[in-house]
Amino acid sequence: MITALSEKHEKKTGLPDLEGAEKGVVMRFAPNPSGPLHIGHARAAALNDAYVKQYGGRYILRIEDTDPKRVDPGAYATVQEDIKWLGLGITEVVTQSDRLPVYYDLCKQLIERGGAYVCTCDNEHFKELKQHKTACPCRSQPVEKSLELWQRMLDHGFKEGEASVRIRTDLNHPDPAMRDFPAFRILDYPPHPKVTAHVYPLMNFSVVADDHLLGVTHVIRGKDHIANTRRQRYIYDHFGWNVPVYRHYGRMGIEGVVLSTSQMRAGINDGTYSGWDDIRLGTLRALARRGILPEAVKNAMIAIGIGDVDISFSWDNLYAENKKLVDPTANRYFFVPAPVEARIEGATAHTAHALLHPSDAARGSRTLEFTGTVLLRRAELVPGTAMVRLKDLFNVKIAWNGDTPSFSYGGDSLADARAAKAHIIQWLPAQATVPCTLLTQEGTMSGACEPAVRSELGKVVQFERVGFVKIDAVGDDGVRAYFTHK
RNA sequence: GCUGCUAUAGUGUAGUCCGGCCAAUCAUGUCGGCCUUUCACGCCGACGACUGGGGUUCGAAUCCCCAUAGCAGCACCA
Incomplete structure (x- = not known):
């Protein structure tokens, strides 16, 4: 009794359990090759991936390219690259356009079972009938007739829009979307970039065929597919196949970026x-x-x-x-945006040693040689400021003549700086800097950074007191970095 | 309009199935403090929610009804 109670209150970690997943799962990520993957795709990709890792099993990447209008030939490679970047545990890849004969064969079988028929009605007319829960004449034609028409579809006997295969469902279904939905259609144009074909399965058919044939056990996808799930059930039932377990997650609003x-x-x-x-x-x-x-x-x-x-x-x-x-891995560097040169009077040469990472001294340090003139961030020199401390270097006294500052050595003592409540600011030796452009979503900051940043190409580093940045390009003209986040 | 789904702090999330352990979890965020030669990290603290109304019950975030709001679908797209 006690154990039963405590079990109920055991803290759940991660994702909720999936029904029927104890013996492993077969799941899939099924993008349309129309462009690169975006954050929305990442949700489906990551969720399925996490469950496959949790339960063990197969993770199928299925390229859903049965609509030539929505296929970008370059996207086949793009999608694969994006998936590689995401690090999904994909175990196999199938491309639907490679499998048209499989779908054709199953279609024939379905017609033979009476689960589908070839409809030659005008589309608008069918819609009208559907709204009134009325069967079109094709629905009651003999199976042989449908089979004959199906063969004619495959043999180019029809043009686009002249014939389609429909799944026999329930014409009285309260949701018109369920009533005898289409499974195959003819498309004369555009040509498919990978295969020559003119009869294409619609998503609801090819998805059921593949989910069944590939042994998919669990499907996690957006709730925009709820109606499709219901439609697909008719196909499963016609074939007498087992239906996978479905979970439909809600819509995710994403602001601030373009996704279309x-x-x-x-x-x-x-x-x-x-x-x-x-x-x-x-x-x-x-x-x-x-x-x-x-x-x-x-x-x-x-x-x-x-x-x-x-x-x-x-x-x-x-x-x-x-x-x-x-944070644990990013090296720290100084970046001085909108810099101004400052000659520090009275200071002898100093060498500053700044840690690459404040909580990991073992990683080493950068060396910055002070020889008299430094770069400071103009915005940090607020008129009236009497003292600042250059980080890892020494204190600087500031005398103001109106808005014009002049700088002089103010001693090495950190305690003095603290006592004076001096800000500790970034600086760069004027003789050893690299121009640096920092691009943010709001705009561009130009400045200078430490020369050593050039060795961090492709890595994320932290510009101290600015934020984390990705070093995007390093060249003769300097460094280009993208702002990641604070 | 029709069919269906959902509603917990600024955001995400746990708890809802099987009512009491929930004066509601965790994360994120914001604010304050400590630490610190970064406005980072870490640590401490504060803030902040069960959509509304009825009902059932000794007891409701949890069950029922109504209202409201949001969303999805209603394609020969996926």
């Missing part, structure tokens, strides 16, 4: 965006460019979970996940 593939593509074409990794976009490659780690994305998505309510995605939460990963 068509909008992104248009912006790239007209030069508004620099590419698919422009940091104003919500693509995974844009996140990567900004220094967000794939683990952070996955962790954030798992924290969001599979709730069926609509939620708003929180950048704060993603940044917090990222900071947990990045």
Whole structure:
């Protein structure tokens, strides 16, 4: 009794249990190859991935390219790259356009079972009938007739829109979306970039066929598919197949970035965006460019979970996940934005040793040679300030002539600086700096950073008192960095 | 309009199935403090929610009804 009570209050960690998953799962991530993956895709990808890792099993990447209108030939590779970046435990890849014969064969079987029929009605007319729960004439034609028409579809006997295969459902179903929905259609144009075909399965058919054939046990997808799940059940029932377990998570609102593939593509074409990794976009490659780690994305998505309510995605939460990963590893450097040169009178040469990481002295330090003139951030020199301390160096006294400061050596004592409540600020030796441009979503900051930053290309470092940044490019003209987060 | 789903702090989330352990968990955020040669990290503290109204019950975040709000679908897209 006691144990039963305590079990009930045991703290759950991570995702909720999946029904029937104890013996392992087969799950899938099924993107449409129309462009690079974005944060929205990452949710489905990460959730399925986490469950496969939790229960063990197979994780199928299924490229759903049965609509040539929505296929971008370049996206096959893009999607694979994005998945590799995310680090999903994909165990196999299938592409639906490779499997058209499989779908054709199953379609024939379904017609033979009476679960589908070929409809040659005008689409508008069918819609009208459907609204009134009335069968179209094709519905009652003999199986042989449907089979014959099906063969004619495959043999180019019909043009686009002239014939389709419909699943026999329930014409009295209260939801018109359920009534005899289509399973195959003819498409004359555009040609498919990977196969020659003109009869294509609709998503509801190919998904059921593949989920069954590949042995998918659990499906986690957005609630925009709830109606599809109900439609698909008719197909399962016609075939007598077992239905997988479904979970539908709610809509996720994402603010601050562009997610629409068509909008992104248009912006790239007209030069508004620099590419698919422009940091104003919500693509995974844009996140990567900004220094967000794939683990952070996955962790954030798992924290969001599979709730069926609509939620708003929180950048704060993603940044917090990222900071947990990045803070222990990011080296620290000085970056002085909008700098001004300052000659420090009365100071002898000094060498500053600044730790690469404040909580890990073993990692070593940077060496900054002071020889008389430094770069300081103009904004930090507030008129009236009597003393500042240059971090890891020494104190500087400031005398003001109106708004014009002059600087002089103020001793090495940290205690003095504390007593004077002097701010500890960043600085750079004027003779050894690299120009640095820091790009943020709000705008660009120009300044200078330590030369050693050049060795951090591709890494996330922390510009002290500014935030974490990704070193994006290093060249003769300096360093370009993207702001990650505070 | 029709069909269906949902509603816990600024955000995300636990608890809801099987009513009492919930004056509601954890994270994030904001504010304050400690630590610190970063406004980072870490530590301490504060703030902040059961959509509203009825009902059932000794007892409701949890069950029922109504209202309200939001969302999804109603494609020869996925």
